[in-house]
Amino acid sequence: MIEILRPGDGRRLDDLRELGVAEVDVWSSAIPELRTLDKLEHVDPDAERVESFDLDDPSEVDARTRYIYFPWRSTLVRMPDEHVYYRLKTARNRHLLTSREQEQWSRARIGVAGLSIGSSVLTACSLTGARHFHIADPDELAPTNLNRLPNSVCDIGRGKLELAHRRILESDPYSTIAEFPNGYAPADADAFLGLDGEPLTVVVEEIDDVALKIDLRRRARAARIPVVSATDMGDNVVLDIERFDLDADYPIFHGRGEHFTAGDAEDPRQKLRMAATIVGDTLTPRMAYSAGQLGRSIASWPQLGSTATMAGAVVAVATRNIVCGRPVASGRFVVDVEGLLLGSAAREAQGWNEFGAEEIAGLVSALTGG
DSSP states (O other): OEEEOOOTTTHHHHEEEEEEEEEETTTHHHHHHHHHHTTTTOTTTTTTOOOOOOOOOOHHHTTEEEEETTTTEEEEEEEEOOOHHHHHHHHHGTTTTTTTHHHHHHEEEEEEEESSSHHHHHHHHHHHOOOOOEEEEBBBBOOOOOOOOOOGGGGSSSSSHHHHHHHHHOOOOOEEEEEEEEOOOEEEEEEHHHSSOOSSSSSEEOOSSSSHHHHHHHHHHHHHHEEEEEETTTTTTEEEOOTTTTOOOGGGGGGTTOOOOOGGGGSHHHHHHHHHHGGGGGGOOHHHHHHHHHHBBBOOOOOHHHHHHHHHHHHHHHHHHHHHHHOOEEEEEEEOHHHHGGGGGGGGGSTTTOOHHHHHHHHHHHHTOO
């Protein structure tokens, strides 16, 4: 999608300039920031000494210069090489992440299946310094997606995969991204999980299809790859962590997804039952009412952009902590924003678009046959 050129690639650079591309020089901002970083104390015992170079010597700067051509922007960017750039990009992470953790995060291979919440996860992971991704989504951007995806009306009709790929490369052009434009599919599962080469470090699952959620987990469990996912519930986030890397017998969805078969997915009622079994007890009053209106007054799963963004950040934090070896346990965790803001009223029906506790229980029971 991009070209990475060196100062010695003069003919290609001249050709691009003849096309009238815009040019951006990152070094004009990078040099003063590097001067500041070079003066800081060295206190992290795991950090390797950074080899400084003469920022006033044009030949030294050129040796560490790359030109990145972004064709969709018709822009040529002169900037530091991947090592110098990573130092700048992660400078404000210092001590919040140790040098060892930042290195682990930079080398991790993160798979993201589904680019709704997954798009927010991908962005948050990249912002903190993750660089290697497998991404899967078959859909194109539609107007109703713009309530939660930070894209433009100019992007309508483009693939979500393409747009996510562009966004990551514009943040860090030295990232590597493998695309799966058919979305997550059993036929491509080994390639998506990296089982034909270097396996993924963590899988982030944000697929709409419940049967595929379970299929992905079964395969990840067999490969001993941890899975992290989030479900947005109105203003709340439900975080699921399954440490298949630590426990090869850990039950799928904490035991809620073990008894479904591939055939169940063919029946729409069974799909709904599967979904209710997995997330039914986390429904809030408004989310329960909305779930009962699916296919009636609303066409698809209701989502808010604020919650999708928050969910992405929460998943990214969990994923990074797993990668960095911190003691993250398997389990289900609820980020209960409504409870924090509304207290006990968060569980009470107060409007026409809310179900009370008995109605929620009745809906879940009706969906699951319980």
